[in-house]
Amino acid sequence: MGRTLAEKVWSDHVVHEGDGLPDLLYIDLHLIHEVTSPQAFDGLRAAGRPLRRPDLTVATEDHNIPTVDVDKPIADPVSRIQVETLRKNCEEFRVTLFPLGDVEQGIVHVVGPQMGLTQPGMTIVCGDSHTSTHGAFGALAFGIGTSEVEHVMATQTLPLKPFKTMAITVEGDLPVGVTSKDIILAVIAKIGTAGGQGYVLEYRGSAIKALSMEGRMTICNMSIEAGARAGMVAPDATTFEYIKGKSHAPQGSDWEAAVAYWETLVTDPDARFDKEITFDASTLRPFVTWGTNPGQGLPLDQVVPDPQSYTDPVERAAIESALAYMDLRPGQPLKEIPIDTVFLGSCTNGRIEDLRAAAHVIKNRKVADGVRLLVVPGSTRVRLEAESEGLDQIFLDAGAEWRGAGCSMCLAMNSDKLNPGERSASTSNRNFEGRQGPGGRTHLVSPEVAAATAVRGTLSAPADLVEV
Amino acid sequence: MEAFTAHTGTAAPLRRSNVDTDQIIPAEYLKRITRHGFEDALFASWRKDPEFVLNLPQYQDVSILITGPDFGTGSSREHAVWALQDYGFKVVLSSRFADIFRGNSGKGGLLTAVIPQTAIETLWEIIESSPNTPITVDLQDRKVTAGEYSCDFEVDDYVRWRLLEGLDDIGITLEQADAIDEFEKSRPSFKPVLTSSP
Numbered sequence: 001m002g003r004t005l006a007e008k009v010w011s012d013h014v015v016h017e018g019d020g021l022p023d024l025l026y027i028d029l030h031l032i033h034e035v036t037s038p039q040a041f042d043g044l045r046a047a048g049r050p051l052r053r054p055d056l057t058v059a060t061e062d063h064n065i066p067t068v069d070v071d072k073p074i075a076d077p078v079s080r081i082q083v084e085t086l087r088k089n090c091e092e093f094r095v096t097l098f099p100l101g102d103v104e105q106g107i108v109h110v111v112g113p114q115m116g117l118t119q120p121g122m123t124i125v126c127g128d129s130h131t132s133t134h135g136a137f138g139a140l141a142f143g144i145g146t147s148e149v150e151h152v153m154a155t156q157t158l159p160l161k162p163f164k165t166m167a168i169t170v171e172g173d174l175p176v177g178v179t180s181k182d183i184i185l186a187v188i189a190k191i192g193t194a195g196g197q198g199y200v201l202e203y204r205g206s207a208i209k210a211l212s213m214e215g216r217m218t219i220c221n222m223s224i225e226a227g228a229r230a231g232m233v234a235p236d237a238t239t240f241e242y243i244k245g246k247s248h249a250p251q252g253s254d255w256e257a258a259v260a261y262w263e264t265l266v267t268d269p270d271a272r273f274d275k276e277i278t279f280d281a282s283t284l285r286p287f288v289t290w291g292t293n294p295g296q297g298l299p300l301d302q303v304v305p306d307p308q309s310y311t312d313p314v315e316r317a318a319i320e321s322a323l324a325y326m327d328l329r330p331g332q333p334l335k336e337i338p339i340d341t342v343f344l345g346s347c348t349n350g351r352i353e354d355l356r357a358a359a360h361v362i363k364n365r366k367v368a369d370g371v372r373l374l375v376v377p378g379s380t381r382v383r384l385e386a387e388s389e390g391l392d393q394i395f396l397d398a399g400a401e402w403r404g405a406g407c408s409m410c411l412a413m414n415s416d417k418l419n420p421g422e423r424s425a426s427t428s429n430r431n432f433e434g435r436q437g438p439g440g441r442t443h444l445v446s447p448e449v450a451a452a453t454a455v456r457g458t459l460s461a462p463a464d465l466v467e468v
Numbered sequence: 469m470e471a472f473t474a475h476t477g478t479a480a481p482l483r484r485s486n487v488d489t490d491q492i493i494p495a496e497y498l499k500r501i502t503r504h505g506f507e508d509a510l511f512a513s514w515r516k517d518p519e520f521v522l523n524l525p526q527y528q529d530v531s532i533l534i535t536g537p538d539f540g541t542g543s544s545r546e547h548a549v550w551a552l553q554d555y556g557f558k559v560v561l562s563s564r565f566a567d568i569f570r571g572n573s574g575k576g577g578l579l580t581a582v583i584p585q586t587a588i589e590t591l592w593e594i595i596e597s598s599p600n601t602p603i604t605v606d607l608q609d610r611k612v613t614a615g616e617y618s619c620d621f622e623v624d625d626y627v628r629w630r631l632l633e634g635l636d637d638i639g640i641t642l643e644q645a646d647a648i649d650e651f652e653k654s655r656p657s658f659k660p661v662l663t664s665s666p
């Protein structure tokens with residue numbers, strides 16, 4: 001019988017078959033950042049173990065850094081110690097680091113692809129759950145905890161049980177104004193936040209094939225919000241084109257060999273998935289979350305749901321508590337929800353195409369009175385590219401704040417936070433209670449919806465804007 | 469890691485589903501670079517509410533958490549496991565755990581035992597009417613017992629074996645060092661490498 005993409009990549013990395021125990025899997029690339037690594041480095045030191053492959057390890061500063069005054073020492077002393085600890089550890093263990101101020105610095109899942117380090121058929125891990133992003137290239141990429149970070153540092157392997165496989169097929173043409181973010185929010189709403197648990201999701205079908213690499217990354221990024229550790233898209237000409245010429249792309253005869261291998265990385269026609277789900281792209285609409293987990297979403301033209309119409313007591317209680325936290329009432333049209341802050345950024349939607357799409361919507365328009373629009377590029381390279389295209393000026397003219405690169409208000413570890421009770425429309429991936437600041441309320445949206453919302457002051461799609 | 473065979477203690481009911489790791493430990497506490505000292509961070513924003521279950525007098529000194537489905541979703545932060553352990557929890561019972569959280573728990577020695585939601589409801593009723601009921605979680609027999617009530621739980625075989633033996637994963641893997649050396653010899657040259665700084 002044929003094999004799926006995920007099974008092919010898996011079997012090409014088995015160092016030792018488990019025979020009932022987990023397989024030992026070789027890891028091609030280990031990405032590191034300041035928050036989930038210090039205790040792992042301490043563990044190595046305590047055990048007197050070396051870091052096995054510094055040349056397959058790369059670090060950046062992203063979660064806990066400021067996005068203003070990035071040329072000055074970090075003001076928060078606790079954050080500064082964490083970032084300095086990463087710098088010391090990388091020096092001691094000879095790991096390449098892209099610190100604040102470096103052109104390659106940025107969110108770890110933006111950095112890998114932009115340098116060409118993320119390639120088809122690789123195994124990629126990071127102490128961060130959105131490592132699933134890299135699956136857009138046909139890599140098997142997933143988030144790990146700090147103990148596993150230490151394990152990979154010491155051995156360049158991980159003991160793992162094989163995942164099950166799920167095909168998510170999206171066929172047809174996306175309507176105008178509907179984006180990859182809307183696809184993935186609709187998928188999560190359908191299968192639920194635990195629907196992908198134990199699976200690798202493979203996104204396929206004509207609507208996925210038609211997406212750019214950045215669109216595919218947005219989708220794979222949020223596989224974890226559907227409960228799956230990894231999501232993948234089979235590599236194709238779009239993938240090869242994106243990688244070609246990047247600083248770590250294979251060169252010369254290596255390029256030919258690599259592409260020849262990459263072309264084999266497709267699910268065989270006779271392969272079987274453990275589960276299959278199909279979506280019709282032509283029926284999708286701009287999507288937004290109303291609750292406190294990413295599965296609680298609806299098309300933007302709908303109303304806030306009524307908990308009374310749910311029979312499952314666990315689900316009803318979850319909706320009731322979400323509505324109480326979000327301060328929403330059943331039946332309220334989503335488009336009438338007023339927003340205080342719009343956050344454009346994160347590893348989900350902080351890439352150049354996202355900034356272009358939002359800039360296109362907001363050009364010659366103004367951010368509504370009383371609304372704050374924060375634009376945080378996913379990496380310094382993205383920021384510089386946007387500036388060379390004049391996107392920064394479009395945002396600034398509209399009344400937005402233009403920031404340095406990092407995770408910023410996606411997780412609110414730095415000073416970019418919502419105030420208690422404040423409500424955001426955010427292009428990030430998590431609408432958990434307090435995720436963007438204690439007491440803050442989050443609605444997840446696409447970059448286009450974020451920009452339109454900033455202009456109107458309530459959740460809105462670009463189609464809701466008056467012509468300028 | 470310390471071996472885990474069985475644990476007996478009192479339990480707290482957390483009547484919530486989809487408890488994500490941002491609730492278990494908010495991001496602001498992740499700035500710390502130590503592996504301990506997170507007890508104050510556990511459920512930090514919920515604990516501001518005097519009615520929150522861990523603030524109630526009858527649930528002090530608990531060591532077992534009994535919670536709704538989909539516990540530990542979201543961020544991969546292992547700090548969530550450390551915060552639960554630092555607070556004093558040895559076991560979490562739920563009908564469903566998120567994958568990364570469950571993996572992290574196994575590494576750190578926190579037992580995440582899966583029982584059906586109906587069993588969760590029964591245990592909730594028991595500890596809500598008699599909070600002092602000692603609950604025993606026996607990893608050898610995979611059994612939860614609360615007074616007259618008992619049920620079997622599920623746990624990954626490999627994790628169970630490691631917990632029972634108190635084994636260190638890295639030590640186990642390093643026994644395969646030769647196989648890793650061998651594998652590395654056959655890796656294709658087109659795979660990316662970083663030139664490590666001197």
Ligand code: SF4
Nearest residue numbers: 130346347407410411
């Ligand atoms: S942008 Fe947000 S989700 Fe992505 S890595 Fe940073 S904190 Fe995590």
